[in-house]
Amino acid sequence: MIIHRTLTIQNERGLHTRPAALIAKTLSTTSSNVTFTHKALKVDAKQILNLLLLQAPQSSEISVSIEGVDAPEVLDKLTQIFESRFGES
């Protein structure tokens, strides 16, 4: 199963190290392949350094693509942490 969705970075400081670590941690338990695409750069969302390469500031739109059996659950989890502004302001 493949799911595509667009999620928006809502926190003030953008996709810096702490959110990247949080995303990688959230995805560490899934077997699905998750990729983030931002400004023509497509990266593996399980790798912190890859996520940081996106250098995405606040209100950037990230195209998320999840491929695997638990894709819906993974999307739910990702949406939740994006919505919660990664626990920041």
Place this chain on the structure above:
Amino acid sequence: MVFVQEFFDKYQKQLDLELIAGHKGLSKREIKVPEVHRGGIALTGYLKHYNEKRFLVFGKVEIEYLKSLDPQTRTKRILALIKKSTPAIILTRRYPPLEELLKICNEKNLPLFKVKLSTMDFLNQITLVLTDEFAPITSKHGTFVEVFDIGVLIEGDSSIGKSETALGLIERGHRLISDDLVRIKKVSHNSLEGRGVELTRHHMEIRGIGIINVANLYGAFCVRDKKRINLVVKLEVWDENNFYDRVGTEDATCEILGVEVPYSVLPVKPGRDVVLLIEAIALNYRLKRMGFHSAKDFKTRLSQKIALNQRKKMASL
């Protein structure tokens, strides 16, 4: 607590101590505090806040002052300083002992020592010796190695591969201080010193080989007796459910004898070269000590880039 006898036996040569009176007191008097006191003002009869548990050191000023007193007052003043808990009196600069002092020390069984050093030099030396002697001590299971001049204490459950890791490090030119059991001494408020236990020092037990002597096998260059503990690395079996530190901007520490020591957890699994990783941890620590924090530096550069992108984005709207 140490008896004056033990102190005398151990440091006689180092401090150049010569016992001139009060022999019987050696095995009776105890050293209860690692402190010394110059007679000074207490000899004038001012005894408020005077702590009789400290070593008494008489230098030029004290001796000359005592000489200036009449014999009766002299005896009285000396006696006022001496209590049951006073460990010993030490005369510096080879001053010939005053008769009254000799008599009192013999009567009271209070060891009286003479040293060649100047008062200042002696005070420095004895302070170092006493601080070391009274330093808090603990023991820890682990392997202690020196990697690029950084003291790394490797902890972890038995059979995780601590000794094998140390062997790998030695083979690459690093040094072993102790394997299996490390004696740790708090040498100052913020530093710890680790050393091996006399019998097993520089020996290692490797499963499948047995006990080996690293100094004999790899040469004297590969061992050292003691070293400051700079880092603690804990080896543990890779846990799929645990999320290990992947950024490294937060510096974790662990506490040993009240001293905070930088601490890393290193998950081990086949294919991970632990020797190489410990070298990297030690080098990273050196860089941090030189004021360059790789992870924090990266984070700053990233934040600047994100802010720049944000500004560009705002401008294009």
